[in-house]
Each structure stands twice: as structure tokens, then as C-alpha cells.
Amino acid sequence: MVFKSMWTAWTVKHKPRTLAGVIGNKEAIQKLVEWVKSWDKGIPKKRAAFLYGPPGIGKTVTVEALANDLKMELVEKNASDYRTEKAIQRFAGLASQYGTLFGRKRLILLDELDGITGREDAGGLKAIMNIVKTAKCPIILIANDPYDPRFTALRQLCLMIEFKKPRVREVQRLLQRICMLEGINAEEAALRFIAQRSQGDVRSAINDLQALAQGKKRLTFDDVSWLAYRDRKEKIFEVLRLIFYSRTCDGAKRAVAMADVDLDMLFEWVYENLPYHIRDPQDLAEAMESLAKADLYRGRIRLTQDWKLQSYVIDFMTAGVAMARKRTKPAGWVPLRFPERIKWLSKTKAERELRAAIAKKIKRKCHISATRAIKEYIPYLRIIFENNSEMANKIAEWLDLNEHMKAYLSGKN
Template sequence: MSDWTEKYRPTTLSEVRGNDKARDALNAWADTWDEHGEAVVIHGSPGVGKTSAAHALASDMGWPVLEMNASDARTKDEIERFAGRAAANTTLGSERQLIILDEADNLHQHKDRGGAAAMTRLVKGATQPVVLIANEYYDMSSGLRSACREIEFRDISARSIVPVLRDICRQEGVEFDEAVLKRIAEANRGDLRGAIKDMQAREKDGEIRAEGSEGERDRTENIFSFLDAVLKEQSAEEALQTAYAVDETPDDLLQWIEDKVPKVYEGDELADAYEHLANADVWLGRVRATQNYTYWRYATDNVAAGVAAVRQSDRGGWTRYGGAPYRSSRDATRDHIAERIATTAGVSTATARREIMPYLAAMTHHCRNRDLTVRMTARYDLDAEHVSFLTGSGKTTNKVQGIVEEARERTEAETVEHSEGAFAGGEFSETDDEGGDETGDESAGTLAAFGTNDSDDGTGADIDEATEDESSATERAEAAEEDDGQSGLSDFM
């Protein structure tokens, strides 16, 4: 069976539903592009028709499309290669082409790789019409936003979604109950694509079934029932069914389980649970990259069934889960840690977040292995907030503060040990016996530390010797790094 969202994707702007004002603004931008030459950014919630509108516009204007997804190509080099392709295409003919840059708001996640700056240069220097597509407008860099005209696509009302669902049913020859279509539209909260997928999932034997439309559920009560089901009580299959009954997206379920699992699981259970959560994050990344929401089921499988399956024994009693995860502050902390690990380990921030951080968290849980936690803290230059995040311990506790202090002492000691004497002789800043001024002595001491001084005869021998020492030190450091496995968890195994 073909995907109805693709089969019935609008082919002209006139078929785009629910955003007439934005649709007209996009059409006007294209009609007058030769006059202003600006790029445009279309932003709004997932499923409201942003990408469909861009392709429909290209069809109306007779423009071929050159498209790139920023979730897949985030680095400076990849974006510049794309810009080169776009420029090359313009030399092959005089006709216009539409350049579509999807998921533009995801560039900020890899700001260390120059993607956002390269994208801004591409937009400003483009000689062809450019459409950027984003879910979160303010997640784009200010420079990129200021280089583009803005058009917002708003959530589509249930009243506008129902006619679309009705038309699809009629074209497919599927029987339906109008009340069921209305409930599907209302449940998807402005997401037309989600409503179409929901309706197709309910189609069986030429009819749209009504199950799953029993009405609004209590979100707060159900999420805690879900936590108990997954972490304490139910089998993998039962936990998966509970997940389907909770009025939360897979992204939300992942946030809740990730935040609460250390309150119930420990040791091997916790490590195995984090593996399933990492897998769920991969699937959700594919959803963001492709806008293919069928991948949601695989994320939910890992979050619910996977985490429940690794539980070694059922738990009873009541658990103080606390409130909802503080996504903004937690995500900022997690991203900062991932960047530290990525820089040190020589991997991407995505790899650090999905493949390294969960294992570090399991191995250092509650700082029980103190030496390992100290080594991790020193290796990645973490502060109390970061150690607290990874280990699940309070950042103000004596244990965490002591670990951070010990890690700093260890780092300082190793720095001095491997400095080849560069920091020896703290007397360089003091006045010498002959009355030289502080500045002069400091300069002399600094020069001496690098193998030369004011009495150098000009042969450069001392400098050559220092260069040799530096080369030897570099070779030893590289050899030591090779022995350590050069990245990530191998430093602690």
C-alpha cells in the first residue's frame, strides 16, 4: 500500500490547505524574485505543509528543484559543495531553479563545524531563488534569519483537516464515519500529515476504524502510569501497549524515561536501558531528517518495550519520580557535555551524545566508582553541573565537589609532568639579585623557558635543541594517545 501522504501531496500551491495567507505570500515572493533577489524561510510546526508548499511552488513556476537536507549535511565542506553544485547548474541554462534547504534549524546543533556560517554565505551569495524550511525559526542563527524573508505556516485547524481526510477516503473508495474523521483531526492538533498517517493506519477492509478515538486522556496521570508500567511492572508487550495509550509523542516519552530511569534501574539494567534509549534517539533523528513519521513506531519500541525487557525483576511500591523533565536546561547541559566529549574524542557531537554519554552515565552512576569518575571529569574537563548530570548525583554534594577538585589537581599535575620543564622556576616574575625590574626578569625567564636568553650568541643552537625537545614530546604524546585508543570509552576500559 502506498503512503497516502506522498500519494496526495499537493502538486500546485492552490492545493495547499489551511494556510492561505502564507501560501499567497510565498507565491508573491516567487513572482517578484527578480526584483528583490532575497531568500525566504518558511517555518512552522511539523506536518503543516512547508515542504509540500515549496515543491508545489516549483511546479507552478516551472522551476527545477535542487534540494538539500541540513540534518544530513551540516558541515561547512558539505554545504560549500552543495553551493558549488547550485552554481554549476546555473551555468548550464538560463532558466531559474529553486534551491530548497530543508531542516535549516538543525544547523545550530553543529555550530562547531561551521555549517550555519556556510549556509548564511550560500544564502547571501545565491543567484537563484532559495527557500529554507525550519520547524523552529529561532533555532536558526540570527545571521541566517536576517538574510531571509520570513513566512510562517501556522497549525492547520481541525476544520481544515477534515475535508482533506474526506477527499482522500473518497478517492481511495474507503468508507468512513464523519465523526471519526473529526476526532482524528482534533487528536493531531494541527498536523495534517500526522492526521493522514493516523487515518491510513486505521484503514482495514475498506473502512476507517474508530478504535483509539475514545477521547482526551489525562496526560499527567497517564505519564506516571506509563513510567510504572515500563520501569516497574509490565512485560515488554504490555508496556508497548501502554505507550500507545499515552497522549505523548515518542520524543516526549524518551525525555520522560531518560530522566526517570536512574530512579529505578541501576547497574546492568541501567546500561542496557540506555542502549535502547540511544537507539530510540537514532530513530527520532531519522524522523527529523526525513519527516517520515512511520519511524516513530521503532522509537516507541525501544523506549517502551526495549527498556521494559531489560528489567531483571519487577518492582512494587511508590517511586518519587518528580515533575516533568526540564528540557531546555537539560538539553543545554547535555549538548555542552557532548561537545566536550566530541572535541576530546575526535567524534561528532551526535556520536558522543548517543554512543558515549549513556555508557559514561552507567559506569559512573552516583559516583560509586570514584576513580573512574575523577578520570572522566579530568579527561573531558567537566564541572560540577556536568558531573551531576552524568552521574545522577547532586552537584552541590561534597562527593561531586571533591571529585571536581581532585580532577583539577590531577590535570594540573599531569600538565606540569608533561611540560618538559616549561613551568619550572616560578622565580621568573621576581626581581633578581642585581636589581633588574620585574618586567625584564619575566621576559628573560620566559625566553629561558623556550631555550634562549639575552646572551644567546646568535647561532640558534639553543632554539634547535628546544625544537628537538618539542618534537620528541609531540611524538611521545602521540604514542601515548595511540595506546589510549584515541577516543571515548577506551580511556576508561
């Protein structure tokens, strides 16, 4: 029993039972409640309400909470229950009565209407229209996209109610409430981050929260911030797998098209991971050869700015690498590695930039190239700056160096 309660999804455990617990869409909900209540005064013009909007924002849960608040009997059906005309006939009779035997009022919900597709379901849609035209109790339909041409005729019969994504602040507050109930002390920034990332999808926000926070006493921003990184990493992993394991040139090339990654970055990823995925020596040599050609074109682009050559870089880097795999046997799952070179480059980036800036100052005064300044002048300047502060100050003034540059040359950072 303990296990069971530990593993219930929080979207179920913390599902609002009453309308007061549903966040967002106050006006839409108000409109829906008024329409349902209007049935007490007789059958209204529109016998069905059509709720629509993106996934995970509380459409289904609103109807369930509403039935609960108004103490109505809810008959809930999903697309799988009403695919065909025959299936619908089985419960169509329920719609012919408002009051039930036990004195409760009936509400029929046909959820996930998007689920009925294709020709064989056409009869199903028609049967639904017939129920709506003659219903003696309120019918609620739900779909994500009501403007699908299939629903055109049905729409005319319904009171259309749009559900929108709740605001980030509202989602954040809901997450806060769940944390309180779960005994978790969560940083505001952490919850805001989860709420923002979910982009209004409450269900996925709650799922993320459970994955990150279940079993914890505290949830900090650090606990969640890596999520942003996870997305990017997953993307590049997918791309790499396409490059290493595609059977066709097209498949490998498509990887780049779908990836929103920088080509130079991708090159480093391929270079770093290649030996672990293409392990037959001859295959590897061929793949490396192809990568070297890609690099050659990269260099030429850098020199000439001739971006037409980019397609060669892509071909060699993707299709060329994929086609090199001839003898390598599948090795099962091999983890992908983060390129050492990118790590190193980003670690030393600030230092390299500072050095380049100093070289530029020297270049201007001494009329030599920046490369020569780095190689031949800076080492001597370092000796002077470390040992003779008076001379160093004069040179710094002459070269117009700032404090960072001076500190760098005197080895202080």
C-alpha cells in the same frame, strides 16, 4: 508490485502536487509565491525566504508544489547534505545562476535547518550565509524554530514567513478527500476525531487515518474513539514498567512524577500486576509488604487529611516495590492487565451512589449512621417495597425518596 502500492505511506501517495492541494496558510503561501515570481523582474532585496513553523503542516510540500506549479527546477537539500562548509561548497555553484541550461528557472531549498547543530557545523551556517548574500536564484530555508540564537544573523538576510497549523475543519476535509480516493466510507465524527487529536499536525493525522482505515470499506466513530483511551493506557503502562523494573529508587519514584495519574488508580494497577512481574515468592512477599504499608498511609490520609503523608505512599508504592525485586529472573515481556477492581468499581458505581443517597435519607429521619442504614434498614425496606406497595408509598413519602430510589428498593432496576 501489488504489495508495494498497498504499503506506500498515504502521506506520500496523497501528497499534494500543486499548491491548490495544500490546505491552510493561504496568506503565507501567497507571500512566498509573490516573492519567487518577483525574481523575474530582477534580484529582490531579500535573496532568501525563511519558512518556519511546527512539524507536519506542509512547509516542505508547499515548496515542492510551488516548484511544480511554476515549472522550476528544484534543488532540494537536507541538513545532512550541508553540515560542513566543504559539503556546501559542492553545490554552492548552483546558486550562481537563475536560468538553467534547459530554460527552466532554479529554486534552491535548504530544508530542516534545525538539523545543523553544534560547533562543527558553525562553518556550515556561515557558508549558507555567504550563499544567501550572493545568490542569483531564490533560496528557501526551512526550520521549525527560527528564533534559535544560531540563526540570528541569518534571519536578518531573509524574508521571514510563518506557517501555522491548519484548522481542524480543513484537516478533516483533507482526510475526507483521501477516504474518497481510497474508497472508504467514513463517518464525519470519526474524521473529526482524528483531525482534532492530531492538533494541526497533518502528517500525523494522515498516518493515523491510514493505520485505522486502510483495507476497510467503512470507518465509524467506534473504530477510532479508542485512540483516546490508548494514550492514557500507554502512559500508565510506561509508569508501571518503571516501577517494576527500575534498578534505583529514584528511577521508580520518577515514574510517579512523570505520570499524570491518580495515585489511588496507580495503586490498583500496581496491586493487580505485581504478582505477574515479581514472581519469586520471597520478592513478592516483600513487594506486597511494601504495598501494604503504602495502603496504611493511604488510610491515614483519608482519615486525617494529612497530605504530607503522601510522600510515604509514593515511596512504598514505587521504590519499595522496585527494591523488592532481588531474586526474580527477567521473564521477557509480560502483558499488563487492567485492574479488576477498577472495572468492578466503575460497573457498580451508579448503584453504590444510589444506595448511599437512600442511606442519607434514612440517617436524617432515623438518626442513625449511614453505614447502619445500609446494613440494617435497607434490607428490610427492600422486603417491604417488593411486597406491600401501599406501605412502601407511605415510607417513600416520609423518607422523601425519588423515583430512582423507589425503583432500587423494589428491585426494579
